[in-house]
Amino acid sequence: MLYLVPTPLGNLKDITLRSLEVLQQVDLILCEDTRTSSKLLTHYHIQKPLSPYHQHNEHKIVAHIVDQLRAGKTMALITDAGTPGISDPAFLLVRECARQEIRVECLPGATAFVPALVNSGLPATRFVFEGFLPLKKGRQTLLKQLADEERTMIFYESPMRLVKTLEQFIEYFGPERQCCVSRELTKLFEENKRGSLQEVCNHFNNKTVKGEIVIVVAGKD
Template sequence: MLYLVPTPIGNLKDITLRALEVLKEVDLILAEDTRTTSHLLNHYQIQKSLTPYHQHNEHKIVQHLVSQLQEGRTMAVVTDAGTPGISDPAFLLVRECVRHGIKVECLPGATAFVPALVNSGIPTNRFVFEGFLPPKKGRQTMLKQLAQEERTIILYESPMRLVRTLGDLREFFGDDRHASVSRELTKLFEENKRGTLAELETYFTEKGVKGEIVLIIAGAEKPGRKTEYLDNEN
């Protein structure tokens, strides 16, 4: 049995009772960073064996993990924050478990893009999640494609690249496309900054950026249709 267990994206209280129960009961926890997961487990007084499982070793150990699962061991996959498999390791192991008839269960829980989307003030009825933009190869091609996307667009970004990405989006989407930048979600200094791409680029260029970023961008307008947005300084 393999469990995918979401972990808090900031505030340690944002974990479900069921998630804590699973983490206590499994034989082994696969952790993206054992130091981060140890902090969470220690907070809830859970003592459990941890094995590193991340993008640099998942291809090497996946068959070994499948063999252990076939022998009857139960495992939980956790990442540093949020739901495993969403721009984080898990897909490869889940796919192999499905191929080998091993039961997989994903618990509901924290995912950064959901609160960022809901409080953005940008339409939530239809959206597309693109994760991180390619840093180099294929970046312009994707931006050209996304510029025509009519659904709300969700991106993840690092604080070091946010200003560059906002500039690239301005180039392909136009200065006046509305967007929202959420950072430090669920933490003490959470910020949700809304405005046009031009306004957001200016703001974060002057202020600087800290924390993990979720970027919500309004979809392209259909001819003859105009969506009203409310800017918010908070």
């Protein structure tokens, strides 16, 4: 059996009792970065074998993991933060488990875009999650398509590319389109900056930006 276990975005208290119970019971924990995951597990006095599972090795080791699951092992898949499969590896493994009729269970828990969306002040009844935009190929084509999107849009971005992305949003969506940039969610220096794309871009233009970024943009009126 494979469990998909969400882990805290920052505050280590944001993990469910059931998640801790599962992590204590499984035979093996698959994780994105063993160093990051070790901090969480050490905090909760969980001692289990860790094995790296990330975007650079998932294609190579999926078959081996599935063989172990079929042999009777119980595993948990976690990422550095949030829910596996949301802009993090999980899809390939879950798909193969489904093909092999191996039971998969996803526990509820932290996902960065949910608090960012609800906290943005923008409509949350209908939305589209785009994750990370393509860095080069297809980026402009996608932005042109999204310019006419009427639902609230959610993006992930790195601190280094935040201003550049906001500038492109201004170009394609217009400077007055409303948005909210959330960073360092659940951490000590959490920030949620709301306003027009131009106002938010100006705010971050001369700042050193750190932390994971969620950008929520209003749909077209």
